[in-house]
Amino acid sequence: MRPTKPILLLAAAVSLGAGVALAASGDPERARILDGYAAQAKAQTPGFAGFSAERGRALYLGPHTGGKVADTPGCASCHTRDPAGTGRHYKTGRDILPMAVSANPKRFTDPAEVEKRFERDCVNVLGRACTAQEKGDFITFLSNQ
Template identity: 45%
Template sequence: MTLITHPSRHPATLIAALLAAAALGPFSAHAADTSAAAQLERWQVQAAAPGSVERGKALFTSKHGGDLSCASCHGTPPTSQGRHASTGKVIEALAPAFNPLRFTDTAKVDKWFARNCKDVLARECTALEKADVLAYLANLKP
């Protein structure tokens, strides 16, 4: 009878996995498959129009029929930690110049825009609205 062990329980496999994780550094948990600039370009192409800093700021700071705006959780301006309006959970800075990991994972960007637009606007954001908000956020500098 042959004993088969799970590969992750083999000491050599475990050591190799730990060394590989250490080599990837602290950013290994982030996909980093894109950038804020690439996301802005994607939405501008989809919208067939450039994003507007002014429209983005207005969309971000205004309440849209409910009690919430983007700024309700992310702050005004969104350059430091915010807090979720309901749970109080800390939200890291949203503006890319203040948090370089923002807008670097396409799946997360799409997920959070879908969720947050539904919470604030009660619908999905258009490509132009996303371009506008990101134009505003990219315009915020230290």
């Protein structure tokens, strides 16, 4: 018996969903980090329905107000609008490795380093700590770049 079109469409949709999830995680450590942020986000926000690459993109690009440094209204201020490109620190001029996982596969795989960067950079860009949902959205966006 041959599958009908609705069954094929459903199978394709399920496969696509699995592919998106795999693309977002890719590395077991990155997946654990995202799982941790998802658990925190569920506890902080009862209606939490998952991470959004689109919200992560908006967080990355900005512009935001309230940050400590007027020269950095968004992550893209130092990391470039293309997350696969090499960034440059606004003050020191030093190169910054790409944020996109496709260009820097080790990005978001060390939990201590990830949290250290969020603690510093969220305050500099947003003027406050990032929420677990924002962190997960941000990683989800950059995991698919």
